[in-house]
Amino acid sequence: MSDTPVDASKRTWLIASGCAGAVGTVATAIPFVSSMQPSERAKAAGAPVEVDISTLKLNEKLTVEWRGKPVWVVRRTPEEVAALPKHDAELADPESKRKPDELTPKYARNETRSIKPEVLVVVGICTHLGCSPNDKFQPGPQPSLPDDWPGGFLCPCHGSTFDLAGRVFKNKPAPDNLQVPPYMFLSDTRLLIGEDKNSKA
Amino acid sequence: MAQFKEISPNATATQKLANWFDNRFPTAGAEYRKHMSEYYAPKNFNFWYFFGSLAMLVLVLQIVTGIFLTMHYKPDAALAFGSVEYIMRDVPWGWLIRYMHSTGASAFFIVVYLHMYRGLIYGSYRKPRELVWLFGCAIFLALMAEAFMGYLLPWGQMSYWGAQVIINLFSAIPFIGPDLSEWIRGDYVVGDATLNRFFAFHVIAVPLVLLGLVVAHLLALHDVGSNNPDGVEIKGPNAPLDAHGHPLDGVPFHPYYTVHDIFGVAVFLMVFSAIMFFAPEAGGYFLEYNNFIPADSLKTPLHIAPVWYFTPFYSMLRAITTEMMYALSAILLITVGWVLVKTSASSLTKLLLVVLAIAFLWMFNAFGFTGLDVLQGIDAKFWGVVVMGGAVVILFFLPWLDKSPVKSIRYRPGWHKAVFGVFIVDFVVLAYLGTQPPSPTGERISQLGTLFYFGFFLLMPWWTRLGEFKPVPERITFAAH
Numbered sequence: 128m129s130d131t132p133v134d135a136s137k138r139t140w141l142i143a144s145g146c147a148g149a150v151g152t153v154a155t156a157i158p159f160v161s162s163m164q165p166s167e168r169a170k171a172a173g174a175p176v177e178v179d180i181s182t183l184k185l186n187e188k189l190t191v192e193w194r195g196k197p198v199w200v201v202r203r204t205p206e207e208v209a210a211l212p213k214h215d216a217e218l219a220d221p222e223s224k225r226k227p228d229e230l231t232p233k234y235a236r237n238e239t240r241s242i243k244p245e246v247l248v249v250v251g252i253c254t255h256l257g258c259s260p261n262d263k264f265q266p267g268p269q270p271s272l273p274d275d276w277p278g279g280f281l282c283p284c285h286g287s288t289f290d291l292a293g294r295v296f297k298n299k300p301a302p303d304n305l306q307v308p309p310y311m312f313l314s315d316t317r318l319l320i321g322e323d324k325n326s327k328a
Numbered sequence: 329m330a331q332f333k334e335i336s337p338n339a340t341a342t343q344k345l346a347n348w349f350d351n352r353f354p355t356a357g358a359e360y361r362k363h364m365s366e367y368y369a370p371k372n373f374n375f376w377y378f379f380g381s382l383a384m385l386v387l388v389l390q391i392v393t394g395i396f397l398t399m400h401y402k403p404d405a406a407l408a409f410g411s412v413e414y415i416m417r418d419v420p421w422g423w424l425i426r427y428m429h430s431t432g433a434s435a436f437f438i439v440v441y442l443h444m445y446r447g448l449i450y451g452s453y454r455k456p457r458e459l460v461w462l463f464g465c466a467i468f469l470a471l472m473a474e475a476f477m478g479y480l481l482p483w484g485q486m487s488y489w490g491a492q493v494i495i496n497l498f499s500a501i502p503f504i505g506p507d508l509s510e511w512i513r514g515d516y517v518v519g520d521a522t523l524n525r526f527f528a529f530h531v532i533a534v535p536l537v538l539l540g541l542v543v544a545h546l547l548a549l550h551d552v553g554s555n556n557p558d559g560v561e562i563k564g565p566n567a568p569l570d571a572h573g574h575p576l577d578g579v580p581f582h583p584y585y586t587v588h589d590i591f592g593v594a595v596f597l598m599v600f601s602a603i604m605f606f607a608p609e610a611g612g613y614f615l616e617y618n619n620f621i622p623a624d625s626l627k628t629p630l631h632i633a634p635v636w637y638f639t640p641f642y643s644m645l646r647a648i649t650t651e652m653m654y655a656l657s658a659i660l661l662i663t664v665g666w667v668l669v670k671t672s673a674s675s676l677t678k679l680l681l682v683v684l685a686i687a688f689l690w691m692f693n694a695f696g697f698t699g700l701d702v703l704q705g706i707d708a709k710f711w712g713v714v715v716m717g718g719a720v721v722i723l724f725f726l727p728w729l730d731k732s733p734v735k736s737i738r739y740r741p742g743w744h745k746a747v748f749g750v751f752i753v754d755f756v757v758l759a760y761l762g763t764q765p766p767s768p769t770g771e772r773i774s775q776l777g778t779l780f781y782f783g784f785f786l787l788m789p790w791w792t793r794l795g796e797f798k799p800v801p802e803r804i805t806f807a808a809h
Binding site for chain 2: 160163164165166169173190192194195196197251255256257258259260261271282283284285286298300301302
């Protein structure tokens with residue numbers, strides 16, 4: 128250590144320039160960090176898709192790609208629709224109350240989570256960690272599923288189960304129901320996914 | 329500047345050349361002596377001490393094979409899968425270079441796990457080697473990042489969905505999670521942007537960090553000196569020195585341990601080559617079958633699992649369910665109750681503890697069964713991520729958790745060895761369960777396994793002190809062979 132007394136003004140300037148340097152460093156980091164966000168092209172790729180469901184048979188599923196995600200369109204049978212309320216007690220969120228703005232548009236906040244009772248439109252991505260669940264439409268006992276299985280979807284990654292309205296069962300890793308994307312009917316057999324009457328996305 | 333050394337005109341040409349260099353670049357010679365010819369290592373190293381140098385060997389192997397793979401690989405979602413198949417089929421010897429790299433990845437983890445276990449049983453992280461251990465843990469973390477990002481590059485189904493799951497883990501973090509995982513992906517789903525940036529991280533960013541950490545790990549080690557199976561210091565005030573002032577119980581790293589390690593390398597390469605040539609997929613453990621199918625963003629394979637080296641941690645992630653959070657809440661309650669009743673902490677401390685405990689119980693969703701909205705805590709999904717991260721982070725604290733009066737397992741009570749044995753079994757069982765599809769029995773076992781894993785570390789301040797310790801010898805035990 129030197130015996131020279133501390134020059135307070137020098138120290139002040141050292142601290143000030145140190146702070147200025149830190150601000151500069153953070154400012155320089157901004158473009159680098161921001162460059163990793165979704166690009167304009169990735170954002171633009173989120174355009175709505177039109178689907179023709181005239182050939183979709185009962186109990187059949189059609190998968191379309193919207194924003195890189197699988198969107199399922201399933202035509203449920205009237206019996207399946209009628210059976211939906213019966214297992215409400217086993218569901219984590221039967222009335223789609225959790226994160227409604229994100230997961231369930233207004234017109235799908237009903238027992239069938241759909242505009243038309245028989246046509247289910249959901250994003251086929253598990254709300255747990257983003258795997259795509261498999262179809263398990265056949266009711267009854269089968270491997271990895273309970274004996275009173277009402278028909279629905281099973282996620283292969285962590286075993287979350289969803290009913291035929293994309294509602295998640297209780298005590299499963301997935302916290303939420305499958306997302307219902309914004310969609311609307313252009314005609315009886317033509318669907319527009321990614322856009323609805325309220326939001327011109 | 330160092331003294332310029334004159335050499336006798338009668339010296340040989342080689343000596344003159346060496347002198348010429350030594351006068352112009354003395355650092356080279358000084359560092360060589362410091363780290364090789366005059367680095368004294370304990371002479372009682374055993375089998376476990378091969379894995380440090382083997383890890384270096386594999387690192388070099390990965391870097392060299394990686395450089396040659398980048399000459400043919402295309403980091404583009406449309407071309408990546410095809411370019412890997414091109415390397416396998418059309419590039420001369422490409423299949424060998426790629427199998428070296430893929431087998432090398434698994435070999436890296438085998439060697440590093442054994443290297444870490446060596447540190448655990450001989451107390452190599454104890455004072456004064458804490459920093460050596462911390463740098464090592466950081467290397468392990470960087471290695472995990474490197475392996476994870478590398479696994480996306482072949483752009484197969486397992487690459488794609490594995491990355492999708494792991495990146496989505498970040499979205500479980502409250503508030504910033506969804507934006508964070510979007511930022512990591514650079515898109516709304518794993519896509520071209522993700523592949524391209526993972527390529528950049530995998531081939532340059534993380535390897536640079538890794539190399540820097542390896543240098544720090546080795547420099548810190550050579551500053552404090554190597555530990556040994558007896559956990560007895562060979563350098564220091566009480567350690568005997570020879571006439572030249574070198575540790576009597578040490579031998580110069582070169583030539584003694586260089587030759588020793590070359591033997592280890594030879595045996596290692598035999599095993600490595602056998603796997604690489606005859607079973608590069610290792611029954612689906614080193615290269616998963618689903619990864620031979622190109623990535624399809626619309627279809628998840630029926631069973632997805634990470635590569636074997638991540639599965640113990642993956643099991644712990646899956647073990648954290650809503651039920652498990654109730655179990656953890658109960659453990660928290662019992663611990664707090666025990667502190668309140670059995671310890672003499674001040675009432676203010678106890679009050680703070682109770683407040684903290686209630687806050688944590690709320691966050692653990694322990695009151696979730698009431699169904700009241702205000703009492704809803706954070707989803708088990710988030711805690712699963714915390715547990716998985718915690719399982720790695722807890723390793724950093726090992727030097728301060730272990731309170732055993734002796735370093736080496738050789739002088740610890742017999743039942744300590746049993747505890748270490750159960751720990752190994754636990755780790756292997758968790759690893760196995762992580763490769764399997766979810767099942768109720770598997771879930772219960774992995775929950776018990778997770779509790780044991782954390783209990784092993786968190787209860788160390790108590791259990792490592794207990795039992796009858798054997799006397800530690802003054803000097804290392806060594807019989808010349």
